[in-house]
Amino acid sequence: MGLRDVVIKEARPLPVLLLVDNSGSMANEKINTVNVAIKEMIAEFSAIKNAKGKISIGVITFGNTVELVQTIDKIENVNIPEFTAAGKTWMGQAIDMAVDMLEDRDQVPERAYTPTIILLSDGLPSDCPGKMDPQNYDFSQWEPLQRLHSSERLKKCPKLALGIGEGTNYQMLNAFINNPEIPVIRANDLATITKFFQWVTYSISKRSVSSNPNEAVLEDPKQRFDEDEVAYLMGLV
Numbered sequence: 001m002g003l004r005d006v007v008i009k010e011a012r013p014l015p016v017l018l019l020v021d022n023s024g025s026m027a028n029e030k031i032n033t034v035n036v037a038i039k040e041m042i043a044e045f046s047a048i049k050n051a052k053g054k055i056s057i058g059v060i061t062f063g064n065t066v067e068l069v070q071t072i073d074k075i076e077n078v079n080i081p082e083f084t085a086a087g088k089t090w091m092g093q094a095i096d097m098a099v100d101m102l103e104d105r106d107q108v109p110e111r112a113y114t115p116t117i118i119l120l121s122d123g124l125p126s127d128c129p130g131k132m133d134p135q136n137y138d139f140s141q142w143e144p145l146q147r148l149h150s151s152e153r154l155k156k157c158p159k160l161a162l163g164i165g166e167g168t169n170y171q172m173l174n175a176f177i178n179n180p181e182i183p184v185i186r187a188n189d190l191a192t193i194t195k196f197f198q199w200v201t202y203s204i205s206k207r208s209v210s211s212n213p214n215e216a217v218l219e220d221p222k223q224r225f226d227e228d229e230v231a232y233l234m235g236l237v
Contacts, residue, residue, distance in 0.1 A: 014053030014213050015072050015108050015115035016204060017101065019094050020083060021164075022063035025122050027085040030164055033190045034120065035082050037197035044201045045075050045208075053113045053213030055204065058101065062094035063087045072107050091125035095144035095176075103153050113213045115157050116204060117148075119176055122164035130172070139175035149178050158216040162187055162196045163231070170231045183221055183230040192229055199224050 018038070022031060038059075045055045058072035059080055064087025070080050101107050102115050124130070130137030139145065148154060161173040164187040173184040187193045199219055207217040221230050 011051055011054035012213070013056045013072075013074075013109065013112040014051075014204070014208050015056050015058065015102070015112055017058045017060070017072065017098055017115060017117050019091075019098060019117065019119045020059060020061045021089060021091070021121035021123070022061045022083045022085045023089040023123065023126075024063070024086050025089075025167060026063070026164070029190055030122065030193070031083050031085040033193045037194050038080060041197050041201045042075065042078055042080070044205065048205055048208055051208040052210065053208040055208055056112075058107075060094050060097055060101075062090045066090050066093040066097060068097065068101075072101065088126035089121065089123050090127050091119075091121060092127040092142070092144040095148055099144075099148055099151055099154065102157075103151060114216075115154070116216075117154075117157055117159045118200060119159070119161045119173065120164065121161075121168065121173065123167040124169050124172065128172070134169050134171070139169075139172045140178070142172075142175070145175055145178075148176075158182075158218070160200060161185070162193065164193065174231065180232065182218065183232045185221070185225060186229045186231050188228065192225070195224055195229075 020034065055075050056072050057070060057075060057078045059070040061067050061069055061083060063085060070078055098117060108115060124134055128142055130139055159177045161176050161184045163170055163173050163184050170184050177184065185196045203218045207213050210217055
């Protein structure tokens with residue numbers, strides 16, 4: 001067999017899907033900080049060498065509309081526009097779109113490693129019944145989250161969430177994560193948004209070069225965040 005007969009197998013995809021709140025309350029400094037942090041994350045991913053899991057990125061925004069701004073694609077093909085902020089928070093529609101994408105074998109092939117889903121938001125979903133009385137609503141019963149967590153393909157997906165500012169409902173974001181060992185990160189200032197993306201970048205980069213990229217590799221949040229920047233499920237009221 002000659003060299004021409006050798007087929008070099010490409011690394012299996014390691015999908016990362018971002019759900020980005022670009023509602024009106026995210027305007028100005030918040031959304032600008034997110035724009036910069038995502039660019040830095042992509043640059044770091046692009047520099048990874050000899051990865052066993054080839055990182056691919058997709059982005060859904062939810063504000064005035066729910067938009068697929070980047071299909072799940074190889075990192076070298078990713079071209080994410082600058083986000084602007086306006087309108088309401090159609091998060092439920094964005095989660096439904098994410099489930100549709102990640103369950104689609106044409107978009108995420110069977111050979112792909114377990115995806116990671118990352119949610120950024122600074123408020124309550126506009127399309128959730130719990131919006132009217134969030135303190136007495138069980139967000140785990142919200143239909144988009146039930147669909148996400150009952151999906152056979154997505155049950156074991158690592159889910160990470162960043163709450164930005166005082167309007168965030170942490171019960172809802174913890175219901176999205178659905179894992180008491182993984183906290184929601186609280187961004188009480190813009191610096192924490194940057195730290196969150198550095199945490200995500202480090203953790204996914206480590207996972208991509210690990211011996212088994214199907215296993216989530218998360219840096220201990222205590223190594224990067226202050227105590228008031230983490231919100232664990234059991235510690236919420």
